[in-house]
Amino acid sequence: MTNKRGLYVVLISIHGLIRGNDLELGRDADTGGQTKYVVELAQALGKHTDIEKVELFTRQIFDERVADDYQQSEEDLNDHARIVRFPCGPKRYIRKESLWPHLDVYIDNAIKHFRRQRRVPDVIHAHYADAGYVGAHLANLMGVPLVFTGHSLGREKKRLLMANGMDEATVEKKYEISRRTEAEEVALDNALMVIASTHQEIKRQYSSYENYRIKQMQVIPPGVDLERFYPAKRRGRYPAIINQLKHFLAEPAKPCILAISRADERKNIQSLVHAYGKSERLQELANLVIIAGNRDDIRRMDRGARKVLQELLLNIDTYDLYGKACYPKHHEPDDIPEFYRLAARLQGVFINPALTEPFGLTLIEAAASGLPIVATNDGGPRDIIANCHNGTLVDPLSEEDITQGLLRVLDDPEQWKRYAGNGIKGVKKHYSWDSHVRKYLTTLKKKLRLRRVNRFFEAKRTQIPTAKKFLIADIDNTLLGHEGATERLVEVLKKHQGELGFAVATGRRIESARSVLKEWNIPEPEVFISSVGTEVHYKGAELQLDESWAKHISYQWEPEKIRDLITPLPGIVTQEKAAQRTYKISYFYDPKKSPTAGELRRILRQKNLHAKVIMSHGQFLDIIPIRASKGHAVRFLAMRWGIEPEDIIVAGDSGNDEEMLNGNTLGVVVGNYSKELNKLHGKHAVYFAEKTYADGILEGMDHYGFLEQLEQTP
Template sequence: MDNRPENKPDSAQLHLVLISLHGLIRGQNLELGRDADTGGQILYVVELLRALAADPRVGRVDLLTRRIHDSNVADDYARQDETLPDLPKAHIIRFPAGPDEYLPKEALWPYLDGFSDHAMEYLRQQSPSLIHSHYADAGYVGMRLALQLGVPLVHTGHSLGRSKRQSLLASGESERTLEKKYRLSQRIRVEEEILATASLIITSTQDEIDRQYGMYDWANAERMRVIPPGVNVSRFEPGPQPSPPISTELRRFLRAPQKPPILALSRPDERKNIAGLIHAYGQNPDLQARANLVIVAGTREDIRDMTAGPRRVLTEILLLIDRYDLYGRAAYPRHHRPEDVPDLYRWAAGLGGVFINPALTEPFGLTLIEAAACGLPILATENGGPKDIIANCQNGVLIDPLSTEEIGEKLLSMLSDKTIWQSYAKNGIAGVRRYYSWQTHVDHYLTALDELPHAVPQQQESIPTGKRITADRLLFLGARLLDPAPIPEQQEELVALLHRQRRKMAFGLVSFRPLHELLTLLKQRRMNVPDILITRGGTQIHYGASLSRDQGWSRHIGVDWQGDRVYDLLAETPGVQIVGRSGQGFYAVHGFIHDNAEFAGLAALNDQLRNNDIPGRLIALNPQEFLVVPQRASFGFAIRYVADRHDIALNHILVIGSAYADLDLLGGNILAAQVGGEKDLQQHEDIYQSQASGLPGAMEAITHYDFLSNNAAI
């Protein structure tokens, strides 16, 4: 699929929008290693922000992240807009997403629609050139923003759910535990959608494309580019560092601090395999005689106060050091500052030490190129990105992270051969400057963007005469609430309410039906045509009794729509029946499953669309019916478009649907209710569950939100 818009702006006018949601992000003094979410990805996106903003070809760069009000973290993370003082083109913009407090990334999923709505309100005023999302949670938001704005989506995965599930299952975790802990099924579904939507996937290594993205059904190598992250070579550079401040802390642990150190630097995460390294060192007396072991695993005050994962890792480190009686030979400091990191590398290099990354798998390995830039030879896991780093730089060796014997032997060999050590040190310094500087990254990045067709600026169509909504709030009902026929008294109550409040509140209906069928239903129910009709699954917007169609919406969703190809594919699909072309909507193809034995299922049909590079959204109407519509079309997107066009705040819109409504209709910053107490929809704490069915359930929701009160908290 190629869903990329056409035309290309002058690169000097590029306004790039990066999204990275979890962890603690600020422009300086990053708290790397504080927890599992504040690691290499955080450094990557902030350094990318800086490098892009420093390039004269870029006009502005925004990094969108989550706003956090929490006494346990610095006030910096509550600032709405942070402009980097040395780079006026670089901005960190923060939006709320769920509770005020700091949350782990696995807990953010229910709040992403709200974040997206806040970001959309901001970006409508900015006219960005593209969206670049980082990790699956930001990818979900990035898809919504890119489809609504009509701009390309660029995505960097950093790590992938299928790969993570595979490695954790291999380590003995149960599927049930993984699902509860990491919500991997949801993450993997989102990653597949990102692959189908994005115009460009940026990876750090070819191995990431071949082995990790190769596990995904909708991966397309033609839209992937290997652009390794950079390292700040002015900060990470070789040089004499005999006694940096951090060395004082390390000497507290070591009887012979002059010995070469084996340095490991990572978050306290099970996947980093720090325990495997300690086993390798503890089982090799010759290695212990030759070198000290230095483990820098984040920062901590009291291990007992840490979350379960880091607490478990750090406890195991202490137990293994005790088991092998490594006191005096192993250092494991409680604290280090970001400015200590390059000092650590230079200190280790000055003593003839080595750097090791023994992770079970490593998507890239930023610490490896940092160490190499400082002249420190490396040993690294053979699983993932380190293969590319060592192939490019020729500055170390790969290890099997599961073989403690091999790890010990290769460490001892490198530490014992001065000629090899010096060659690796020299090669690493030169290799990083050739392959892994941020300027090299930006050059390749902007070249890749230049190859993308960019967005045509969306023309703001004039609203048809007399059709601008002047009310300050908007009520949408799912048309299914009129099926079956409401009790007359209930319908009369609703109609009377709409009439009384017509100056304050506009009224709309949403339906999967085509327009003519919805009009027939309204006639049968003896109801007037409402102010807004959104029909055919969000593909058409009409206003008032004159049924003026919103041409701007039609043009927006029509980009890259391939209705004829969709029709032909469905016509050839076993078990599917479709009406003639004249009976289809211009932006929707309606299909029926007439033979369940022959039909392979909607998931398989969705795969066919993706495999044939047909951009589209498949919507199940019921067990026997479905629609295929453009990617940019949905009820939720259409309602947000209407809100923007008529200057209605999202929290002044109430949408009342049934369990059959598409998910993005209910959620985000729009007030929402689901009638009948049905539980088919993904549960969301912000969606009110009316216990009554039909129109009484709608009236219950209006009362719950106090929607018509001048003092309503909306």
């Protein structure tokens, strides 16, 4: 790197509840190990000498049901790391599946943050599919390398849910699986590096994706905070947490089988209870202690957690486990290390019987505390036990196998001692945050070695318009289409000349765009975004091409390979030579014969070709670089000019306008729009006008009070 400063790293983890202390782990399905992982990663990176600054981007929440902590726009983690929160959708706390329609707004809010500090990060590391979508767009727009960690993947979740009897339609409706897996594909398509916790995660989960590329995959297991998780003293008093067990257990000083997870069906707590309830030997040897999140009133919990906890209580009653089973309603974050240490002090065992486990942070926490483990024979547990030799693997679907795995540890004191000692040593060697960060930065620096200092915000003065608000409109069927409507819009532009900037964003090439605007007596725009966002020109004595935009979008563009692959496909015909541009390949397509947009993306991805597929008006197909689009060009210009998205009104009518209509810009869909834009109904700041063509633009301006705001602007 030519930049002599330390690295500026941005981590993105949007959903759930994220704060620096007292994480609410297990509160719901969105407050699992990922929240803990990203906070501890930010803290650990912030302590490293090679890091100048770490920012963990998450969601800002105003909701009386959750703590005020999540309202803070910024929260320091240490001297070089902090949490930064941006609005995203409703102010209230919502489940991650409800966030998808609001992520484009989140992207624009992140862009504002970078614009304010006039600096972009050296790397963006996105966590989970929603952050993958956001991170990919930010990385494309700013030319920043993307690192992606999926944590849990949509295709694997769908497979497991359907294997457990849920039909495909229900999976789709409840979990937005198609949207999630496409976001994961987009993240993989753009990622410089993908970090997985285990080799199994790479081989079985990531390999099912179209954008799977083994060279970008790196196994870097998460770390554990060894200052919180450490062995109990072998003598003296028991940890004070034993008092919580006394409310439930007849013999609280017996060894215990400890399980800690959120109340989720996939965590498979019921199989553990069945195994324990059916085994007299297990009941004779140990108590059962289950920490399944916090609860006040089960009836008010979400359906999934409610079902798990109701079954838990019913099964305890069925097997009459009173006095033998402990299931506290509440615990504090600092209680968790104490539970591990108490279980180790009692010579118990920790079990994770989850149906699938991408990694298993609780397993290394238990191991660091000197507690042997029994874990599902899937994913992370395989690597952990292979590295640490501190427990045994079991089939989570076999109650008998779970029973025998627990007995192998509890029934053999010498084996218990070996497992306990091996776990403590193994975690220090393989799973400390120090070792994680060393490997993380060593691998990252190799990838960033040839990276240039980003000059993203340094626009030429001659290219910066002076207006404070802008209209950016598509040409065909938006600006044009009705002569009277166009004349009315032109009058508005003339009246506010100098105050209201004017730009066009069109699929046409620049020569054609200039010609048709002149034909319709429309004043020359200050900026032309042409050829579906692949070219940017500025008004002047002679039009000036923005060479920096052209250089930016050339990344990974391989047009000849794309033509060789797409041109022979059925229902696809190459457009005339004049329609082809350096960064745009244009076809006509027959929707009855040609592959769909999704199928075309799949064909390109399978050949490791990175490009965007845009279909519009039911007949036009454009393939452009992965960094290009009308939407990205609009935001590129806004960032360089220092214009807020809310001061830009964008208008369009077809599929190639979709991306620029999303986000914080004020979107107007004119009344004669194509069906490709139906998906934007209900989106933030997208207004569907009743009037058509340029009259629709004027109606949209009235809807937003855009001209009134312009007149009030000093």
